[in-house]
Amino acid sequence: EKxxxxxxxxxxxxxxxxxxxxxNKYSECMKLNTKECTIYTNRALCYLKLYKYEEAKxxxxxxxxxxxxxxKAFYRRALAYKGLQVRKKNMAGI
Numbered sequence: 001e002k003x004x005x006x007x008x009x010x011x012x013x014x015x016x017x018x019x020x021x022x023x024n025k026y027s028e029c030m031k032l033n034t035k036e037c038t039i040y041t042n043r044a045l046c047y048l049k050l051y052k053y054e055e056a057k058x059x060x061x062x063x064x065x066x067x068x069x070x071x072k073a074f075y076r077r078a079l080a081y082k083g084l085q086v087r088k089k090n091m092a093g094i
Contacts, residue, residue, distance in 0.1 A: 002032060003029055003032045006025050006026075007026070007029050007036075007039065007042075009025045010022045010026045010029065010039075010042060010043075011042070013025060014045070014046065017049075019046040019047075019050050020046075022043075023043055023047065026040075026042055026043040026046070035066065037066055037067050040060070040062050041059070041060070041063055043059050044056040044057075044076045044077075047059065047080075048080060048083065051083065053080040054084065056076060056077070056079070056080040057077055057080040057081065059076075060074070060076050060077035061077065064077070
């Protein structure tokens with residue numbers, strides 16, 4: 001029950017564009033249940049919005065270990081890789 005409340009609060013923060021707060025809620029959810037893949041893909045989305053590509057990639061990797069056909073995880077991991085590539089290119093250009 002607490003899990004569902006935290007998840008909903010996290011989702012509300014996402015809708016408001018408050019990604020840091022959402023990350024905190026989803027992280028609390030994970031302490032209660034590590035098997036719920038949705039939490040990881042949701043948190044990955046927040047990390048992408050915060051330009052934390054490495055963290056997003058790790059969350060997606062975690063989901064794909066549990067559910068190897070999770071489309072959201074594949075998609076968001078691809079976005080994370082893209083973000084990391086762009087960052088690498090920008091660093092090289094400095």
